[in-house]
Amino acid sequence: MKKxxxxxxxxxxxxxFICSLVLISSKETENDEVxxxxxxxxxxxxxxxxxxxxxxxxxxxxxxxxxxxxxxEINSLTYLHGTMLMYIKRANRFFPVIEPVxxxxxxxxxxxxxxxxxxxxxxxxxxxxxxAGLWQFMEQTGKSYNLEITGEVDERYHVEKATEAACHYLKxxxxxxxxxxxxxxxxxxxxxRISSEMEKQQVGSAxxxxxxxxxxRYVFRILAxxxxxxxxxxxxFILKKENLYPPVxxxxxxxxxxxxxxxxxxxxxxxxxxxLKEFNVxxxxxxxxxxxxxxxxxxxxxxxxxxxxxxxIKVHDDVWISR
Numbered sequence: 369m370k371k372x373x374x375x376x377x378x379x380x381x382x383x384x385f386i387c388s389l390v391l392i393s394s395k396e397t398e399n400d401e402v403x404x405x406x407x408x409x410x411x412x413x414x415x416x417x418x419x420x421x422x423x424x425x426x427x428x429x430x431x432x433x434x435x436x437x438x439x440x441e442i443n444s445l446t447y448l449h450g451t452m453l454m455y456i457k458r459a460n461r462f463f464p465v466i467e468p469v470x471x472x473x474x475x476x477x478x479x480x481x482x483x484x485x486x487x488x489x490x491x492x493x494x495x496x497x498x499x500a501g502l503w504q505f506m507e508q509t510g511k512s513y514n515l516e517i518t519g520e521v522d523e524r525y526h527v528e529k530a531t532e533a534a535c536h537y538l539k540x541x542x543x544x545x546x547x548x549x550x551x552x553x554x555x556x557x558x559x560x561r562i563s564s565e566m567e568k569q570q571v572g573s574a575x576x577x578x579x580x581x582x583x584x585r586y587v588f589r590i591l592a593x594x595x596x597x598x599x600x601x602x603x604x605f606i607l608k609k610e611n612l613y614p615p616v617x618x619x620x621x622x623x624x625x626x627x628x629x630x631x632x633x634x635x636x637x638x639x640x641x642x643x644l645k646e647f648n649v650x651x652x653x654x655x656x657x658x659x660x661x662x663x664x665x666x667x668x669x670x671x672x673x674x675x676x677x678x679x680x681i682k683v684h685d686d687v688w689i690s691r
Contacts, residue, residue: 414442414603420591423476423548427591434575434588441585441592446603451488453607455593456600458489460612460684462502466531473535481593482552483534485586491525491649500524501649503534513537520656521664525649549587550574556586598687606690614681616674618647618667627656637668644668 416439419428429435445452459480466480486504487493494500498507501524507517513533515523523529534555541551541559553574554562565577575587596603627633630651634644645651647667658664673680683689 411447414439414446416442420595422591422594423478425548427549437585437588438591441588442595445589445592445596449604452596452605455484455488456597456605456607456688457611457613459484459597460688461615462489462527463684464615465527469528469531470535473532473539475535475538476548478548478594479538479552481590481597482555484593485589491527501530502527503530505530505533509537520653521650522652523650552587552590553583557583600688601690607688609681609683609689610678612681612683612688614673616647617670619670620665621668622663623656623658623666624663626658630654630656638671639668643674
Protein backbone atom coordinates (compact mmCIF):
# COMPACT_ATOMS: atom_id res chain seq x y z
CA MET A 369 0.00 0.00 0.00
CA LYS A 370 2.82 2.40 0.81
CA LYS A 371 4.24 1.92 -2.64
CA UNK A 372 0.91 2.90 -4.15
CA UNK A 373 0.68 5.96 -1.90
CA UNK A 374 4.14 7.13 -2.95
CA UNK A 375 3.16 6.62 -6.55
CA UNK A 376 0.04 8.82 -6.34
CA UNK A 377 1.86 11.50 -4.38
CA UNK A 378 4.58 11.64 -7.02
CA UNK A 379 2.04 11.74 -9.81
CA UNK A 380 0.18 14.60 -8.17
CA UNK A 381 3.38 16.64 -7.73
CA UNK A 382 4.30 16.09 -11.37
CA UNK A 383 0.84 17.19 -12.59
CA UNK A 384 1.06 20.30 -10.37
CA PHE A 385 4.36 21.37 -11.96
CA ILE A 386 3.10 20.71 -15.50
CA CYS A 387 -0.03 22.81 -14.95
CA SER A 388 2.02 25.61 -13.42
CA LEU A 389 4.35 25.69 -16.41
CA VAL A 390 1.42 25.80 -18.86
CA LEU A 391 -0.18 28.72 -16.98
CA ILE A 392 3.09 30.68 -16.85
CA SER A 393 3.74 30.07 -20.52
CA SER A 394 0.26 31.21 -21.55
CA LYS A 395 0.59 34.43 -19.52
CA GLU A 396 3.96 35.21 -21.07
CA THR A 397 2.49 34.68 -24.53
CA GLU A 398 -0.38 37.03 -23.77
CA ASN A 399 1.97 39.74 -22.49
CA ASP A 400 4.52 39.50 -25.33
CA GLU A 401 3.81 41.62 -28.44
CA VAL A 402 4.74 39.57 -31.50
CA UNK A 403 5.50 41.80 -34.52
CA UNK A 404 3.70 40.97 -37.79
CA UNK A 405 7.04 40.45 -39.53
CA UNK A 406 10.41 39.57 -38.04
CA UNK A 407 12.30 41.28 -40.92
CA UNK A 408 11.81 44.63 -42.65
CA UNK A 409 9.67 44.51 -45.82
CA UNK A 410 11.88 43.46 -48.74
CA UNK A 411 9.32 42.73 -51.46
CA UNK A 412 6.70 45.25 -52.50
CA UNK A 413 4.32 44.65 -55.39
CA UNK A 414 5.11 46.95 -58.29
CA UNK A 415 2.48 49.54 -59.26
CA UNK A 416 0.87 48.74 -62.63
CA UNK A 417 0.19 51.61 -65.05
CA UNK A 418 -3.11 52.06 -66.89
CA UNK A 419 -1.35 51.46 -70.20
CA UNK A 420 2.07 50.81 -71.70
CA UNK A 421 3.72 52.00 -74.91
CA UNK A 422 5.32 49.74 -77.50
CA UNK A 423 6.66 50.86 -80.86
CA UNK A 424 4.72 54.14 -80.68
CA UNK A 425 1.35 52.58 -79.81
CA UNK A 426 -0.42 52.50 -76.45
CA UNK A 427 -1.64 49.21 -75.07
CA UNK A 428 -4.36 49.54 -72.45
CA UNK A 429 -4.08 47.31 -69.40
CA UNK A 430 -7.67 47.78 -68.24
CA UNK A 431 -8.62 44.27 -69.30
CA UNK A 432 -8.05 41.93 -66.37
CA UNK A 433 -6.00 39.25 -68.12
CA UNK A 434 -3.70 41.77 -69.84
CA UNK A 435 -3.09 43.60 -66.56
CA UNK A 436 -2.29 40.42 -64.67
CA UNK A 437 0.04 39.11 -67.39
CA UNK A 438 1.98 42.36 -67.31
CA UNK A 439 1.92 42.36 -63.49
CA UNK A 440 3.55 38.93 -63.46
CA GLU A 441 6.43 39.99 -65.70
CA ILE A 442 7.19 43.39 -64.18
CA ASN A 443 7.30 41.87 -60.68
CA SER A 444 9.38 38.90 -61.83
CA LEU A 445 11.99 41.10 -63.50
CA THR A 446 12.03 43.65 -60.69
CA TYR A 447 13.15 40.97 -58.24
CA LEU A 448 15.70 39.36 -60.56
CA HIS A 449 18.25 41.73 -59.06
CA GLY A 450 21.58 40.39 -60.27
CA THR A 451 20.23 39.35 -63.67
CA MET A 452 18.65 42.71 -64.47
CA LEU A 453 21.77 44.59 -63.38
CA MET A 454 23.79 42.41 -65.77
CA TYR A 455 21.39 43.13 -68.63
CA ILE A 456 21.71 46.89 -68.18
CA LYS A 457 25.50 46.71 -67.92
CA ARG A 458 25.73 44.66 -71.12
CA ALA A 459 23.30 46.97 -72.92
CA ASN A 460 25.83 49.79 -72.64
CA ARG A 461 28.13 47.69 -74.86
CA PHE A 462 25.64 46.19 -77.31
CA PHE A 463 22.82 48.71 -77.77
CA PRO A 464 25.17 51.09 -79.67
CA VAL A 465 25.70 48.24 -82.16
CA ILE A 466 22.09 47.01 -82.36
CA GLU A 467 20.19 50.30 -82.51
CA PRO A 468 21.71 51.66 -85.77
CA VAL A 469 20.95 48.37 -87.55
CA UNK A 470 17.33 48.45 -86.39
CA UNK A 471 16.99 52.07 -87.48
CA UNK A 472 18.57 51.45 -90.89
CA UNK A 473 16.04 48.70 -91.53
CA UNK A 474 13.01 50.66 -90.34
CA UNK A 475 12.47 48.51 -87.24
CA UNK A 476 11.30 50.32 -84.08
CA UNK A 477 14.00 50.66 -81.46
CA UNK A 478 11.84 48.88 -78.88
CA UNK A 479 12.81 45.59 -80.49
CA UNK A 480 16.18 45.81 -78.79
CA UNK A 481 14.31 44.74 -75.66
CA UNK A 482 13.17 41.62 -77.51
CA UNK A 483 16.85 40.87 -77.99
CA UNK A 484 17.42 41.23 -74.24
CA UNK A 485 14.54 38.85 -73.51
CA UNK A 486 15.86 36.34 -76.06
CA UNK A 487 19.46 36.11 -74.94
CA UNK A 488 20.16 38.44 -72.02
CA UNK A 489 22.67 40.07 -74.42
CA UNK A 490 24.94 37.06 -73.98
CA UNK A 491 26.82 36.66 -77.27
CA UNK A 492 27.40 32.97 -76.56
CA UNK A 493 23.77 32.21 -75.69
CA UNK A 494 22.64 28.75 -76.79
CA UNK A 495 19.21 27.43 -75.84
CA UNK A 496 18.37 23.79 -75.09
CA UNK A 497 16.64 23.78 -78.50
CA UNK A 498 19.95 24.92 -80.10
CA UNK A 499 18.81 28.47 -80.87
CA ALA A 500 21.99 30.56 -80.89
CA GLY A 501 23.34 34.07 -80.50
CA LEU A 502 21.85 37.36 -79.33
CA TRP A 503 18.74 36.88 -81.49
CA GLN A 504 18.42 33.13 -80.83
CA PHE A 505 18.09 31.88 -84.40
CA MET A 506 17.49 28.21 -85.04
CA GLU A 507 19.89 26.83 -87.65
CA GLN A 508 17.29 26.40 -90.39
CA THR A 509 15.80 29.86 -89.82
CA GLY A 510 19.24 31.46 -89.74
CA LYS A 511 20.18 29.91 -93.07
CA SER A 512 16.89 31.04 -94.60
CA TYR A 513 17.89 34.62 -93.70
CA ASN A 514 21.32 34.27 -95.32
CA LEU A 515 23.40 33.56 -92.23
CA GLU A 516 26.35 31.29 -92.88
CA ILE A 517 26.28 28.30 -90.52
CA THR A 518 29.00 25.67 -90.83
CA GLY A 519 31.38 23.84 -88.55
CA GLU A 520 33.85 26.73 -88.71
CA VAL A 521 31.58 29.76 -89.10
CA ASP A 522 28.25 30.45 -87.39
CA GLU A 523 26.95 33.94 -88.11
CA ARG A 524 24.12 33.56 -85.63
CA TYR A 525 26.84 34.63 -83.17
CA HIS A 526 27.82 37.65 -85.31
CA VAL A 527 26.13 40.62 -83.64
CA GLU A 528 25.69 42.86 -86.69
CA LYS A 529 24.82 40.11 -89.18
CA ALA A 530 22.39 38.39 -86.83
CA THR A 531 20.71 41.75 -86.15
CA GLU A 532 20.34 42.28 -89.90
CA ALA A 533 18.75 38.85 -90.21
CA ALA A 534 16.39 39.58 -87.31
CA CYS A 535 15.35 42.80 -89.05
CA HIS A 536 14.47 40.89 -92.22
CA TYR A 537 12.35 38.47 -90.20
CA LEU A 538 10.60 41.30 -88.34
CA LYS A 539 9.85 43.16 -91.57
CA UNK A 540 8.37 40.00 -93.10
CA UNK A 541 6.18 39.52 -90.05
CA UNK A 542 5.04 43.16 -90.15
CA UNK A 543 4.04 42.76 -93.78
CA UNK A 544 1.82 39.87 -92.69
CA UNK A 545 0.31 41.29 -89.49
CA UNK A 546 0.52 45.07 -89.77
CA UNK A 547 1.17 45.63 -86.07
CA UNK A 548 4.30 45.26 -83.99
CA UNK A 549 2.75 43.41 -81.04
CA UNK A 550 1.80 40.48 -83.26
CA UNK A 551 5.26 40.67 -84.85
CA UNK A 552 6.88 40.27 -81.42
CA UNK A 553 4.68 37.28 -80.60
CA UNK A 554 5.53 35.71 -83.97
CA UNK A 555 9.25 36.04 -83.24
CA UNK A 556 8.76 33.64 -80.35
CA UNK A 557 6.19 31.22 -81.76
CA UNK A 558 6.77 31.59 -85.50
CA UNK A 559 4.55 33.26 -88.06
CA UNK A 560 2.95 30.01 -89.14
CA ARG A 561 1.90 29.16 -85.60
CA ILE A 562 0.50 32.61 -84.82
CA SER A 563 -1.41 32.80 -88.12
CA SER A 564 -2.88 29.30 -87.81
CA GLU A 565 -3.96 29.88 -84.20
CA MET A 566 -5.58 33.21 -85.12
CA GLU A 567 -7.59 31.39 -87.76
CA LYS A 568 -8.53 28.49 -85.46
CA GLN A 569 -9.43 30.69 -82.49
CA GLN A 570 -11.06 33.38 -84.69
CA VAL A 571 -9.27 36.38 -83.18
CA GLY A 572 -7.33 39.24 -84.73
CA SER A 573 -4.62 39.77 -82.10
CA ALA A 574 -1.92 37.50 -80.74
CA UNK A 575 -2.73 38.82 -77.26
CA UNK A 576 -6.16 37.15 -77.48
CA UNK A 577 -4.76 33.72 -78.30
CA UNK A 578 -4.62 30.76 -75.96
CA UNK A 579 -0.98 29.72 -76.36
CA UNK A 580 1.68 27.88 -74.41
CA UNK A 581 2.88 29.75 -71.34
CA UNK A 582 6.17 30.89 -72.86
CA UNK A 583 4.52 32.60 -75.83
CA UNK A 584 1.63 33.94 -73.76
CA ARG A 585 4.13 35.67 -71.46
CA TYR A 586 6.58 36.74 -74.15
CA VAL A 587 5.18 40.11 -75.27
CA PHE A 588 4.52 41.18 -71.69
CA ARG A 589 8.07 40.29 -70.73
CA ILE A 590 9.32 42.60 -73.48
CA LEU A 591 7.01 45.38 -72.25
CA ALA A 592 8.21 44.92 -68.67
CA UNK A 593 11.84 44.85 -69.77
CA UNK A 594 11.36 48.12 -71.61
CA UNK A 595 9.70 49.77 -68.61
CA UNK A 596 12.57 48.86 -66.28
CA UNK A 597 15.26 49.86 -68.80
CA UNK A 598 13.63 53.27 -69.21
CA UNK A 599 13.76 53.98 -65.47
CA UNK A 600 15.91 51.45 -63.58
CA UNK A 601 16.11 53.48 -60.36
CA UNK A 602 12.33 53.42 -60.02
CA UNK A 603 12.54 49.65 -59.72
CA UNK A 604 15.47 49.63 -57.35
CA PHE A 605 18.35 49.23 -59.81
CA ILE A 606 21.03 51.74 -58.88
CA LEU A 607 24.04 51.98 -61.19
CA LYS A 608 26.91 54.41 -61.57
CA LYS A 609 28.82 55.20 -64.73
CA GLU A 610 31.72 52.99 -63.71
CA ASN A 611 29.39 49.98 -63.31
CA LEU A 612 28.53 49.84 -67.02
CA TYR A 613 30.42 47.67 -69.51
CA PRO A 614 32.14 49.93 -72.02
CA PRO A 615 32.16 49.31 -75.77
CA VAL A 616 35.55 48.14 -77.04
CA UNK A 617 36.91 49.71 -80.23
CA UNK A 618 38.10 47.24 -82.86
CA UNK A 619 39.94 47.25 -86.15
CA UNK A 620 39.13 44.75 -88.87
CA UNK A 621 41.46 42.41 -90.70
CA UNK A 622 40.21 41.30 -94.11
CA UNK A 623 40.96 37.60 -94.55
CA UNK A 624 40.96 36.08 -98.05
CA UNK A 625 43.14 33.00 -97.44
CA UNK A 626 42.85 30.02 -95.10
CA UNK A 627 43.97 30.41 -91.49
CA UNK A 628 45.39 27.09 -90.28
CA UNK A 629 45.90 28.19 -86.68
CA UNK A 630 43.69 30.90 -85.19
CA UNK A 631 45.83 31.00 -82.01
CA UNK A 632 48.87 31.93 -84.11
CA UNK A 633 46.78 34.43 -86.09
CA UNK A 634 45.70 36.06 -82.82
CA UNK A 635 49.28 36.28 -81.57
CA UNK A 636 50.43 37.85 -84.83
CA UNK A 637 47.75 40.52 -84.36
CA UNK A 638 48.77 41.38 -80.79
CA UNK A 639 46.07 39.53 -78.86
CA UNK A 640 45.57 36.01 -77.50
CA UNK A 641 43.29 33.24 -78.69
CA UNK A 642 40.70 33.84 -75.97
CA UNK A 643 40.41 37.52 -76.91
CA LEU A 644 40.12 36.65 -80.59
CA LYS A 645 37.20 34.32 -79.85
CA GLU A 646 35.60 36.80 -77.45
CA PHE A 647 35.32 39.43 -80.18
CA ASN A 648 34.58 36.97 -82.98
CA VAL A 649 32.24 34.46 -81.37
CA UNK A 650 31.10 33.45 -84.86
CA UNK A 651 34.47 31.68 -85.36
CA UNK A 652 33.60 28.17 -84.19
CA UNK A 653 36.81 26.21 -84.78
CA UNK A 654 40.55 26.51 -84.23
CA UNK A 655 41.05 27.23 -87.93
CA UNK A 656 39.24 29.02 -90.74
CA UNK A 657 38.85 27.81 -94.31
CA UNK A 658 38.11 30.63 -96.75
CA UNK A 659 36.32 29.52 -99.93
CA UNK A 660 37.65 30.91 -103.20
CA UNK A 661 36.30 34.37 -103.94
CA UNK A 662 35.08 34.89 -100.36
CA UNK A 663 36.50 36.98 -97.53
CA UNK A 664 35.89 37.43 -93.81
CA UNK A 665 36.35 40.47 -91.60
CA UNK A 666 37.87 39.53 -88.26
CA UNK A 667 37.62 42.03 -85.39
CA UNK A 668 40.81 42.81 -83.49
CA UNK A 669 40.19 44.77 -80.26
CA UNK A 670 42.22 47.88 -79.59
CA UNK A 671 44.73 46.98 -76.88
CA UNK A 672 44.14 50.08 -74.74
CA UNK A 673 40.40 49.33 -74.61
CA UNK A 674 41.03 45.90 -73.08
CA UNK A 675 41.90 47.57 -69.77
CA UNK A 676 39.48 49.21 -67.37
CA UNK A 677 39.53 53.00 -67.40
CA UNK A 678 36.71 54.73 -65.55
CA UNK A 679 37.31 58.04 -67.30
CA UNK A 680 36.85 56.51 -70.75
CA ILE A 681 33.49 54.86 -70.05
CA LYS A 682 30.72 56.38 -72.16
CA VAL A 683 27.13 56.08 -70.95
CA HIS A 684 24.85 55.11 -73.81
CA ASP A 685 21.62 56.12 -72.04
CA ASP A 686 21.70 58.55 -69.13
CA VAL A 687 18.50 57.12 -67.60
CA TRP A 688 20.50 54.06 -66.53
CA ILE A 689 22.65 56.12 -64.16
CA SER A 690 21.66 57.35 -60.71
CA ARG A 691 23.18 60.76 -60.09
